Amino acid sequence: MPKSGSPLELTTLAAIPLVMVLGNSMIVPVLPTMERELNLSQFQVSLMITAFSFAAGLIIPFVGYLSDRFGRKVIIVPALILYGIGGIIAGLAAWLMDNAYNIILIARIIQGIGAAGTAPIAMALIGDLYSGSKESKALGLIEATNGLGKVLSPILGSLLALLIWYAVFFAFPALCFLTALAVWFLIKEKNPAKPKPLKQYLASLKQVFKEQGGWLVTAFFVGSIGLFILFGVLFYLSDILETEYKLDGVIKGAILAIPLMGMVTTAYITGGRIKQNKPLMRKIMLTGLSILTASMIAVGFFKQIYVMIGLLTLGSIGTGLLLPCLNTLITGSVAKSERGMITSLYNSLRFLGVAVGPPVFSWLMGISHQTLFFSVAGLAALTFLLTFFFIKPGAKNKKGTGKTEEPTSLFKKVPAK
Template sequence: MDSIEHISQGKNRNPVYLDKNLLIIFCITLIGILGVSSVTPTFPKLAQELNVPPQDVGLLVTVFTFPTILLTPILGVLADRLGRKKILVPSLILFGIAGVACGFVRDFNLLLILRFIEGMGAASLNSLNVTLIGDLYSGKERTAAMGYNASVGSVGTTTYPTIGGAIAVMGWNYPFMLPILAIPIGLLVLFSLKNPEPKSQQNFIEYLKNAWGSVRNKQFFGIFFSTVATFMLLYGAFITYLPIVMKNSFNASAFTIGIMISSMSATITVTSLQLGRLTRKFSSKTLIRASFVIFAIALAIIPFIHSIWLLLISTTIFGLGLGIGFPSIQTLLAEMAPKEYLAAIMSINGTFLGFGQTLGPLLMGIAFGIWGINSVFFVAACFSLATLLVFRRCTCM
């Protein structure tokens, strides 16, 4: 790959968080995480008004995240060969148009098709935002920019469920229109983002072959499996089916559901800020193992909770697990990955993340259909403990 000239150098620069380019990247990050967390509080209302079985509503997440599995590595290579803007701008525009269209349909099957198209637009956003930081900054500035970007993402995941729940009071379809914000962000990227546009002479097959060859060992399998499992638990049990429990068992409003989901994200933010201290005492592997124990506890107690506000115990515990778990997965992966294939390997991990997002609602929906809503959380808890065993076996050296 051609060398990338960082344009963040200079002695008289403003603090990195005031840099216009980084502020635009923050906007991309906030759009990239908008597509799921802002709409899940409205799922119970949507299921009722469109006469959709509760076990099928998770398909709205599955069809949205599925394009990530197929397109993330392809779009990553194209961004290296053609330039970042030529991928980012069309992606943002497509995301915005398809998202707004979702708000105007009243047929569930058509809604699924539009969500799939919307997911195609979203597929590149959560990888190219970090890639841009790597392009634009180096050294301590890059580390600081990565940290700020992660914090912005956490704020988004904290607030979007509440925003979506509040908007859903007007109607289930209104939160689906929030992606209209992606269109002006796309224009901002096109005309205002000042970034180098690296191009690679490495062809697609060679890129994937070399990257995949460097991770074909048991330890990388354990890390990738942990990524899949983390997002299966998050998107399958918590984000998709916990709102169904809140609506059916406690008759919670969409706004209340949004607040409850947001509480988990708030815990993630607080826990992530303490991760530096934790890593001084515990290895990344230890923190990952602990996270799956924490997930299992948070999931297993849900069927025994008989007050909606006591569900805050479960959401807080689960947020604790996510706050120490997934950042540790990313850290361990970055430590183990050969530097020359770091971007490719992160892209592969992003594909596995998409697998987890896609499979979680689907498999938990099957459990719901066979054994009922409580089985979703018991099955998820057991799967979390099974993942702990797989990860431990793969990473013990």
């Protein structure tokens, strides 16, 4: 058993979001091919992302509660196995059936249910295992790994599509099973506290939202919008590269990886620098949202591919500044006994943002390029304003100790008049 904080333990934790992302994002570059091969509409093919993410978003709060009650590993391991099984079902349907769309869609829902118990619970597990700067660094690492999966996914998906388009479904089940084994044997979970009765558990959650609901709900929304824009942009870029610029295969995958690489690098650096400095986190979040808003406005004025890729990469850098800060704030906002549910609610909304992104972008693409990006810029600007007014660091220390009060005094609370 590796020591807590060892490279082997961190690598195992980082593999969880990597597997989750590969299962979802590797199909992005093959969506246009799937559309042709299965004779689908653009909306039908966008449901391949939406079905996965919507299923995950609905299930995550339930697995969050179960992880708080029974432990993190007993949720993560079966979830990874189910995730791999869903991929096998989708691949077999595409390979053996003439009309495979409905079965593949069901398999994507199964994958989404499995994904619900992976990265969201890993985030809570990191909060259990680490504290202080080690926690923010570990959270930055899994956000960066999450992003790295998005970088590798279009390239790997495009390479596998050279064999056959549905090879992407068969590619990651083995990785799911290996990661499940690694989590079970290499992660030493701290002894969970005696689980609270459901009534007491719900009362504790109610108290958390009573004390911190304003900033928590805002943080959930901001994270959701960040992922909504990111996956919508990937869907848009994948579509225009193939339909307007006739780019396919590895070249298209490499181009899709460019904006994602900007996000990955930024997220990793940010996670390592923010530590527990909450005023700094707020400044970084506002900076990231400013960059994201400005880049989306600028893209509305340009359709040249090189300029768009540069601006979309800039927007992804803004997202990379935003997400590690949100992860650290939310994970540290509650005691261990409710952490699984809080991080799960946050990730649930992130998944729903991913689910809504492709169909909304598809609809707005049908109107006009400027309508699409000016609408997205307006949404990014709204998240900036919400962050500015509702997420305000101001933890108060216990008198004479210099230690922050536990468990939830992260932000200023306006006293009742």
